[in-house]
Amino acid sequence: MKRDLTTTLLGGATLVTLLIAVGLGLSAPLDINQGSLVRLMFVHVPSAWLSYLAYGGTGLFGLLYLIRRQRRWDRLAMASAEIGLLFTVVTIVGGMLWAKPTWGTYWVWDARLTTTALSIVVYGGYLLIRSLIDDPDRRARVSAVVGIVGTLYVPVNYMAVEWWRGVHQTQTLKLLDGIRWDAAPVYLPTLFISLGAFTLLYALLLRVRGVMAAREEAREERELMNELGAAQPRAEVARG
């Protein structure tokens, strides 16, 4: 098998930045109110960022599929949705662990929390609908449409803390109406390195999952052709 240098390099860079982020995070000074708990910020915020990135990716790759009609965009959209779901779960678990000592409970029906939980249903539905359509082109087209609509979730979730004042604090790093950082300045570099590490992690996971999906597809096609080669000269694809 051909050596894949890009994946190796990307993996190395991800590992190094993750280790730096862990080192910086563990050596960051304790917070005056939250003590050691503040370190959860370096996991919770980047995992939420990664899930946004991944859901944005599903919409973007879906759009690219609809424009270019190349199967690889569909594979990347699917990979991105799976990564997004995984890191939404990580975000929720990390958030729950943070909420118990600070808010006194694991879960509140706050707008941010509720919309985050909804994204699991939105993208769970995306993956569900993929599993129900057998014709690959049709599956790619329909799921691209569902994925693009699902991207609406990202701005709603991001703005949820502004629109519906709940328990969850508003953004610590304000991006709208001028950039502003609302925590102690000492935490800013660590958070940024952690965000960078998670961004690299997204690129790595996307690449690995995309390659895997391409191989799965090639195998399925090969098996189908072998079966059909024996029975029929013309391939008739089952409609889902």
Next chain:
Amino acid sequence: MTAQPRPTGPRNPDGRSGAWAVIRAVAGKDLRVAGRTRDTLLATAFFAGLVLMVLGLALSGSVRTPDQGAALAAGAIWTALALAAAVGAQRAFAQEQEAGALEQLLLYPGPHGALYLGKLLGVLPPLLLVAAFTVPAGLILFGAAEAATAAGRAVPWAALALTTVLGILGFAAGTTFYGSVTVSLRAREALLPALAFPILVPAVIATVKATALLLTDGWSAEVGTWLTFLAAFDLGTVILATLLFPFAAES
């Protein structure tokens, strides 16, 4: 239930008049079918009433204050209407599929986006009719109307009607679009709510909040904010769905 469009179809398939003609023809056809058979309308109304009744039986015992009654009434009314919208919009494309007319409809000259808008306009009036009975029924069942009159305030019917129209438009736009996505899938009845409801949640929250606020305090700036949000949601959903419908429907 056949889906033959009017013989006098769009004269100019490329122009704007073509799009309008498609919208009018599809909506007119759907409304005529709905008016003649009434099965979708009756099923939707029955379903909404049933949901209201079940929620009333389950929850009305827990009402202590008028504010709670208003919140419960708002929640129950919009739960019933969201579920009813899914049932109603399901039929818009399913009836074409069952009659084998969906492909002809897609072959019809004129932009596909207009087909979606026509279907949406065909779904809206029956749903509004259902809402026109569900909203007052919910207010009476949960004692919210009495609470308002007892407190010396009139029930703000005009503002409630505006909320209802905006809410139903959002629900119908979302469910009709997902109805077109799921129409040719296995288990479409189960899939449509699963796909559409998460997207509709912002609209559900906005309608519930606006209705509860209207019932407790009457019109306020906060209600205005919710209704503006709802209008923006409706507009965004209709535009996005019209743009994406050609890709969803293409076969």
